Amino acid sequence: xxxTTPAPSAPVAAPEPPxxxxxxxxxxxxxxxxxxxxxxxxxxxxxxxDLHRGRVVALVGESGSGKTTLARLLAxxxxxxxxxxxxxxxxxxxxxxxxxxxxxxxxxxxxxxPFGSLNPLHRVRHNLERPLKLHHGVRGKAELDRxxxxxxxxxxxxxAEQYADKFPHELSGGQRQRVVIARALAVEPKVLLGDEPISxxxxxxxxxxxxxxxxxxxxxxxxxxxxxxxxxxxxxxCDDVVVMYAGEMVEGGPKEQVIADPQHPYTRLxxxxxxxxxxxxxxxxxxxxxDADGLGEPPSLIDPxxxxxxxxxxxxxxxxxxTQAPPRADLGDGRWARCWLHxxxxxxxxxxx
Amino acid sequence: MVTQFVPDTDRPxxxxxxxxxxxxxxxxxxxxxxxxxxxxxPVRACADVTFTLRRGEILGVAGESGSGKSTLITAxxxxxRPPAVTTGGSIxxxxxxxxxxxxLVTATPKALRALRWTSLSIVLQxxxxxxxxxxxxxxxFADALRTHDRTLTKDAAWARAAELLATxxxxxDRARSYPHELSGGMRQRASxxxxxxxxxxxxxxxEPTTAVDVVMQRQILAQVLRLRRTLGFAVVFVTHDxxxxxxLADRIAIMYAGRIVELGTxxxxxxxxxxxxxxxxxxxxxxxxxxxxxxTGIPGTPPDLRRPxxxxxxxxxxxxxxxxxxxxxxELVTKGGHSVACRLHEPTxxxxxxxDPASGPASGPASARTEGGAS
Ligand SMILES: Nc1ncnc2c1ncn2[C@@H]1O[C@H](COP(=O)(O)OP(=O)(O)OP(=O)(O)O)[C@@H](O)[C@H]1O
Ligand code: SF4
Ligand code: SF4
Ligand SMILES: [Mg+2]
Numbered sequence: 001x002x003x004t005t006p007a008p009s010a011p012v013a014a015p016e017p018p019x020x021x022x023x024x025x026x027x028x029x030x031x032x033x034x035x036x037x038x039x040x041x042x043x044x045x046x047x048x049x050d051l052h053r054g055r056v057v058a059l060v061g062e063s064g065s066g067k068t069t070l071a072r073l074l075a076x077x078x079x080x081x082x083x084x085x086x087x088x089x090x091x092x093x094x095x096x097x098x099x100x101x102x103x104x105x106x107x108x109x110x111x112x113x114p115f116g117s118l119n120p121l122h123r124v125r126h127n128l129e130r131p132l133k134l135h136h137g138v139r140g141k142a143e144l145d146r147x148x149x150x151x152x153x154x155x156x157x158x159x160a161e162q163y164a165d166k167f168p169h170e171l172s173g174g175q176r177q178r179v180v181i182a183r184a185l186a187v188e189p190k191v192l193l194g195d196e197p198i199s200x201x202x203x204x205x206x207x208x209x210x211x212x213x214x215x216x217x218x219x220x221x222x223x224x225x226x227x228x229x230x231x232x233x234x235x236x237x238c239d240d241v242v243v244m245y246a247g248e249m250v251e252g253g254p255k256e257q258v259i260a261d262p263q264h265p266y267t268r269l270x271x272x273x274x275x276x277x278x279x280x281x282x283x284x285x286x287x288x289x290x291d292a293d294g295l296g297e298p299p300s301l302i303d304p305x306x307x308x309x310x311x312x313x314x315x316x317x318x319x320x321x322x323t324q325a326p327p328r329a330d331l332g333d334g335r336w337a338r339c340w341l342h343x344x345x346x347x348x349x350x351x352x353x
Numbered sequence: 354m355v356t357q358f359v360p361d362t363d364r365p366x367x368x369x370x371x372x373x374x375x376x377x378x379x380x381x382x383x384x385x386x387x388x389x390x391x392x393x394x395p396v397r398a399c400a401d402v403t404f405t406l407r408r409g410e411i412l413g414v415a416g417e418s419g420s421g422k423s424t425l426i427t428a429x430x431x432x433x434r435p436p437a438v439t440t441g442g443s444i445x446x447x448x449x450x451x452x453x454x455x456x457l458v459t460a461t462p463k464a465l466r467a468l469r470w471t472s473l474s475i476v477l478q479x480x481x482x483x484x485x486x487x488x489x490x491x492x493x494f495a496d497a498l499r500t501h502d503r504t505l506t507k508d509a510a511w512a513r514a515a516e517l518l519a520t521x522x523x524x525x526d527r528a529r530s531y532p533h534e535l536s537g538g539m540r541q542r543a544s545x546x547x548x549x550x551x552x553x554x555x556x557x558x559x560e561p562t563t564a565v566d567v568v569m570q571r572q573i574l575a576q577v578l579r580l581r582r583t584l585g586f587a588v589v590f591v592t593h594d595x596x597x598x599x600x601l602a603d604r605i606a607i608m609y610a611g612r613i614v615e616l617g618t619x620x621x622x623x624x625x626x627x628x629x630x631x632x633x634x635x636x637x638x639x640x641x642x643x644x645x646x647x648x649t650g651i652p653g654t655p656p657d658l659r660r661p662x663x664x665x666x667x668x669x670x671x672x673x674x675x676x677x678x679x680x681x682x683x684e685l686v687t688k689g690g691h692s693v694a695c696r697l698h699e700p701t702x703x704x705x706x707x708x709d710p711a712s713g714p715a716s717g718p719a720s721a722r723t724e725g726g727a728s
Contacts, residue, residue: 062566172654202417203593203637207650229566232596236639236648260642273571275596276641277623287600288575297536298566 017089018050019223020074020107020191025083027069031302039302043069045247046083051191051223056213058234058255059227060270061244062298067227070244071195074225075109088190105135108184110177112196117180118168124152124179125164131186151182155212174205181212192216193225198233210237231274235259240334243267246299246309253335263337265314308340316341378447379555379587380406380429385442385458387421387428390435396658398424400611402442403685406555408449409581411588413602413619415595415634417655421611422591426559429589430475431457431465448472449554471501474548476541478560483544484532490514490543491528494550501551517546521576538569545573549580557589574601596638599623607631610656610666617691627693629673665696673697 027044044066051057059067072078074085076092076099085092087106092099111117118127128148132138138147152160155178168176177197184192194213198206214237216222228234234241235255242252243264251264262268279287299305305312311321321340329342387399398421406412416422427433429444444457446468455464477483485493494514499505505513515525521542523535532540541561548556562570578601581588592598598605599619606616607628615628626632633651653670656662662669668678678696685694 062568174654202655203595204417204634204651205654207637207639207648208652211647211649232639232641235641236645269568271641273568274641275567275594275600275638277596277599277635277638278640278643279600284578284600288571288578297538297569 016052018052019088020051021086022047022049022070022074023084023086024048025070025073025080025085027066027073027078028081041301042247042304043301044073047073047244047249049074049225049242049249051225053190053223054217054221055240056217056224056226056238057240057242058238059225059242059244060229060231060234062229062270064298064301065244066247066301067244068195069247071109071193071225071227074191075107075193076103077109101135105187106189107191107193108187108189109193109195110180110184110197112199118176118183120168123165123167124171127168127179128152128164128183128186131183135187147186151186152179154185155179155182156208157182172205174201174208177201177209178212181209181216185216189222191223191225193227195227196229197226199228199230206233213237231259231271232276243270246304247301248309248338250310250339251335251337253331254333257333257335263331263335263342264310264339265316265341266310267337269313308338377407378405379408379449380447381443381445382406382429383443383445385425385428385444386440387424387433388438388440389424390438394659395440397661398437398611398658399428401685402611402613404606404613404616406587406589407603408554409585409587410604411581411590411602413598413605414589414591414608415593415598415605416608417593417634419655419658420608421658422593422608423559424611425608426475426557426589426591429457430473430557431460432475446472446555470497470548470551470553472553473555473557474551474553476545476548476556476558476561478563483547484540486532489529489531490518490535494518494528494547497547497550513550517550518543520549520580521546522572538565538573541565541569542573542576545577549584549586552584553586555587555589557591559591560593561590563592563594570597595634607634610661611658612666612694613685613692614667614695615691615693616685617693621691625691627691627698628667628695629671629697630667633670633672665694 025044025047029041029043030038031041032038047066047070049057049070059070061067069078073080076094079094087103092103125148128151129144132144132147138144148164149160152158152163157163157175157178163171163175163179168179171179181197192213197213198209201209210233213224213226217224226234226237238255240253241255241258243250243258243266245266251258251262251267258267259271262271299309299312307323308314308317308321308326311317314321318340326338326340327343328336328338330336331342382405383403385399385402386397388395388397402425404412414422414425424433424437427437428439433439439458442458446455446457448455455468457465475483484490491511491514494517495507495510498510498513511528514528518527519525523539523542523546527535527539532543535543541564545561562573565573577588590598590602595605599622602619604616604618605622606613607622607630608614609630615622615626615631622631623635626635630651636648637650639645639648651670656666656669662679664677664679664681665671665674665683668674671678675696681696683694683696683699685692686699
């Protein structure tokens, strides 16, 4: 069988400026408990991320680590508490918590749930025509028909005529998710943010979606953010991986290096915990050897551990880890990790933020 | 406390349905058929399901959504509710103590109650389904423990609850907590500890770790395996995640449209999947470390069981279908302990033997895709 990778990772040529960039973005939510006590959820802390044309960045991490919050920040649905998001170098301005409509024309977010995100009362055609009219002022039945057909063909829903007149509930989960992607494409965005776009789909049809996203990157040069908790699918699709833990980005770099040779203890735990069909049917006891004491929980984001947020679960934790947040250490070849094990000078007292 | 598990030897006659000679087996399921009987046509969500579960074994059941996995689980544990009806088959349970075999399908509610917790227990995807939200954890454990052993005092039961929680990494003082005071992962572990409280011989798990993160999943399963080594219970583990089962299970049953289409050891299913659906499913999981190749998944979508396809239920999506697949239903045929329901592997199936594309020495998930099998 031919062994072509889904998309050969683009060579790291002269760095083109990113289409979308987050610089030191933080999001805190004020919440009030049932008894009225106020507290702050530190959902995303100091996130920095570049999305480039024709490249896919995978954002991986456990639930509650801030992946969706970051996606919503990038999509303009939340205002950062601090830090900046820039589209093609221009900082995004918000007025009364809203970005301008033109922002959504360039940056589209697709959600996990292919059931909730289409208007169930309208046929596929209507769901696709709306963004065409709204963002591109497409008028006239013939032109609309042509564009709807084109969109459905791009997401491989053919014959298009047959799908255009169906209601969302008449489609399978995979077909619906393709309509959701077609609707995002109708806007002709430069950036597509996918928040767990395949996790609700049946295993056998997930590949189709990943291959479709891959085509959008290679053929249309979209910049993609692929959010997932499934590292194997991230490796299949993406160029670079960024790992989040408890609201912070802890490691990033080219996918193969990060996955084959994780430098942050959390990344290592995540990779080792992920099922790998390639190593399947091996010694079971070696694959499942955690002891009961090792059962760690992700920390509360209201009162995160001081220092490195991973320290209560980290087998390598040192004294410094319990008091000071580790700086971001550059490891060469585009790799970096935020861990004291990699800080050049461990006596550094100055925080990196 | 708990009786130490004595590992049983491999019996040559494993798989026999003779009630007297089942000492190595916990369960014989034969021809089990479950239908949802509603206004329209009945939906057959489990059709003619047959398998044997050995003592202390982990049997994985993998399939896509709607393939009948949960239906099978609720039927096995007799927790099924209308409109589900068992319309055929038997589920014969062989108690460890050598007591008489019991067919769970025809057993009285009283007989079933006597088995619950002590012989047979269940873990569901959402721990909230198993835990009572208005009872402290310790009280729920005490209830289960005291139905099993009437002589146990309340204090002793609470003490035992704390011990059991500790085995899944929850500190004993959490026995005083209500379920909602625990994190999702802790609740799931508590419900596993509860299922194991009375030393059952068989634990049935329906997607027990689908709602938790991979790190927590691995830790929970490590605990289950550790406890299984000392207690010796058998597990039926249902999930859509075949890549997990390949690491976890002794044997795996693949379900499609309510039927078992293949059953073999984890290694057999990975190295030499015989059913085209199994092969497609295996090749739907990108590897984490092996070289990447382009994967295609399986074209089409799983069938709607309200209108099941004729003949082989997989034929509309099968890359290797041939004349007759759309009319003839293949039977599950066992050869050397490896069972498959596909006409390619029936003795009288296709006149010319079909080369198995996955049996080459270098077969991996990626090298094994068949091309142009549908001719
Ligand atoms: N209460 C019900 N009434 C009618 N049909 C039902 C009912 N519950 C399930 N079914 C049908 O039975 C079939 C099998 O369902 P089941 O829940 O056993 O599948 P599953 O393999 O567990 O799927 P999943 O992976 O989504 O959990 C499906 O076609 C489903 O629609
Ligand atoms: S900074 Fe310290 S606690 Fe944090 S991951 Fe590194 S070694 Fe572990
Ligand atoms: S019986 Fe025919 S259609 Fe069914 S899996 Fe085998 S080859 Fe494919
Ligand atoms: Mg189910």
